[in-house]
Amino acid sequence: MDSVLLGLAGVLGNDRVEVDGARVATVSRDESDLPPARPLAVVRPRHTQDVVAVVRACHDARLPLTARGGGTSLEGSSVPSVGAIVLDLSDLARVAQTSVEERLAVVEAGVVFDRLNERLRPTGLFFPPTPGGSADAATIGGMVATDAGGLYAVRYGGTRRWVRGLTVVTGDGTILHTGSRLPKTSTGVDLTQVFVGAEGTLGIVTEVTLGLCPVPEARQRAAWAFDDLGTACACVADLLLGIPDLAAVEVVDRGTVDLLRAGADGAGAPAGDLLLIEVHGRASECAAAIQAACDIASTFGARPVDGATDPWELRHRLTRAVRESAAPSGVVRTDAAVPLPRLAAFVAATQERAAARGRRLHVFGHAGLGILHFLAPLAGAGAWPLDEARDWKVALCVEATRQGGVVSGEHGVGLGNREAYLATAGATLPYLRALKSVFDPAGILNPGKIL
Ligand SMILES: Cc1cc2nc3c(=O)[nH]c(=O)nc-3n(C[C@H](O)[C@H](O)[C@H](O)COP(=O)(O)OP(=O)(O)OC[C@H]3O[C@@H](n4cnc5c(N)ncnc54)[C@H](O)[C@@H]3O)c2cc1C
Structure with a gap:
């Protein structure tokens, strides 16, 4: 074993430092479809002082160190660099x-x-x-x-x-x-x-x-189907203006809904481009808010959803279902965000461009925040060649930023959003690099991510 690891095993205990086995394989990747990278070791601290010992050892040996929580990053943020130490924080769970x-x-x-x-x-x-x-x-x-x-x-x-x-x-x-x-x-x-x-x-x-x-006293949900996703998105700004108690506003495009309908337990799923809302508040306020939301949605041609399956239950399964449909190659995804007034046109234009190329594109996300996930599958019907999908992703993120939005509305920069981030960060970059050198003078902490 490497001398740094021997030192850490001495401080933390032999069972806290692993150089092979299932855990090392697991931490080589996260939930993105970016290539895995095998670390030198996984180290599992029990408290802050253990973390200090690991960081000091890595600092002195100039070894890269990647913190890991649940490993659910969708943009490669928790994929370590080759030869790094992964700091698995799952035992700091009090x-x-x-x-x-x-x-x-x-x-x-x-x-x-x-x-x-x-x-x-x-x-x-x-x-x-x-x-x-x-x-x-x-x-x-x-x-x-x-x-x-x-x-x-x-x-x-x-x-x-x-x-x-x-x-x-x-x-x-x-x-x-x-x-x-x-x-x-x-x-x-x-x-x-x-x-x-x-x-x-x-x-x-x-x-x-x-x-x-x-915890809110009551929660109530509603869902509608629309003729197209752009119209569903156009409805969002009116809903947010008219319903102060809105807690969630989600959209899902019909192609993604159809994918779930075709699955083993998808028979009862509703059809169409969907808009889902949830309101939080007192029970009486929730009922009134849902009624007001129905009135607003109907002016955009919304129809009540059919099907026995709760559309919210479908919503929770989307990310993994789309990924499975593109196995083994996976997807290139975006989580760019645009200001609400631009959302409908942005969605419609992105869908049209993909259709013109004959490419399949799945679209869903937190429309109430202007955050949309466009997923380009790399295998299956309408698959994207990897290079084309990567170029498309960067162009989409740059365009979102040009329209006043951001490259990442929620998943972070990691590896997957890095190229677009660096293309749009402008004059802030030298300041961010200076900040990095103050807090991480040896440049060991999760190198290659964000900057
Ligand atoms: C099916 C699915 C749905 C998702 N939906 C959402 C969603 O709706 N909204 C959303 O925001 N995200 C979503 N995500 C992305 C992901 O779950 C979040 O980014 C989450 O916050 C990552 O937490 P984690 O513990 O898994 O972090 P990890 O993936 O382990 O790490 C993420 C980043 O944080 C760093 N890190 C982890 N722990 C620490 C620490 N203690 N100190 C310093 N750095 C640390 C890592 O080095 C890495 O850079 C989804 C992911 C999946 C797979």
């Missing part, structure tokens, strides 16, 4: 404190999103940003590092809004405590936000102080 009075929880980075909300249930509070289909695996540390959002960000915002403070180990092994327990401060620059969305390139988050929200 909910250290909850305070109902302060509406907060102090949790270790490896706590899984669903487990946290299960723990919080008796308190009547919850942590709202829900990463959809990965909620049972994504960790709070990973969500902080990608500023994860999801279904309910329309009403509650993304992870960033709920992070009050962090314990972070920087690239030279210094422990920083940022922020506070308070929901609002004005005490100078809050470094907390520097680490949110940094994808483990500036520091390793070991503990998070999270604000919490009261």
Whole structure:
């Protein structure tokens, strides 16, 4: 074994450092379809001091180090570089404190999103940003590092809004405590936000102080089918203006719906281009909001959905179903976002261009936030050649940015969005590089991601 690893095994214990076996294979990839990379070892710390020991060893030996939570990144953020050490944070899984009075929880980075909300249930509070289909695996540390959002960000915002403070180990092994327990401060620059969305390139988050929200008294859902996806998207801005209690606004194109309908348990699925909403509030308010939403949707020609299957249940299965339909090659995906007034035209133009090329394109996403996932399958009917799909993705992200949007609305930059990000970051780049060298002077933390 490498001398650095021998040293770490001495400090953390032999069973905490693995150089082969299933775990090493697992951490070589994430949920993206980007190529895997085999790390030198996986190291599993139990607490912040273990993390310090690993970071210092990597810093001194100039070894790359990639933090890993649930490994559910869709853009290669948690794929290590070849020969890196992967820091598997899944054993930092304690909910250290909850305070109902302060509406907060102090949790270790490896706590899984669903487990946290299960723990919080008796308190009547919850942590709202829900990463959809990965909620049972994504960790709070990973969500902080990608500023994860999801279904309910329309009403509650993304992870960033709920992070009050962090314990972070920087690239030279210094422990920083940022922020506070308070929901609002004005005490100078809050470094907390520097680490949110940094994808483990500036520091390793070991503990998070999270604000919490009261669980809404009632939730109610509705769904409609439209003649085309552009019209469904055009309806979104009116819904957001007219319904203050909207918590989620999702769209799914008919091709993706048909894919699910063709599957083993898809017989009861509704047909058409779908728009799904969820409202949160008091029971009486929810009923009134749903009625108002129906009135608005009908002015856009919406029809009630048919079929016995709950369209929301379908929504949770989409990401993996589309990927499976393109096996073994997978998909090239986007999570670019555009301002709402541009959404309908952006979707229609993107669909038209793909159809003109004879390519299959799946479209779904958080329309209420302007975030759309376009998935270009690399195998099966209407498959895209890899190079064409990659070029298309960069062009789409650059166009979204030109229209006032962003390259990534929720999955992060990672490896998959990096080219488009670098093409659009402009004058901010030298400042970001300077920031990187302050927090990670040896450049060991998740190299090759974002910058
Ligand atoms: C089916 C499916 C649906 C999804 N839906 C959504 C969605 O609706 N919304 C959404 O936002 N995302 C979604 N995602 C993407 C993904 O779940 C999120 O990005 C999630 O936040 C990643 O958490 P993780 O614990 O798996 O992080 P990982 O994948 O392990 O890591 C992600 C990044 O964070 C870094 N990191 C991890 N832990 C730490 C730490 N403690 N300190 C510093 N850096 C760290 C890693 O190095 C990496 O750069 C989805 C993924 C899947 C597979």
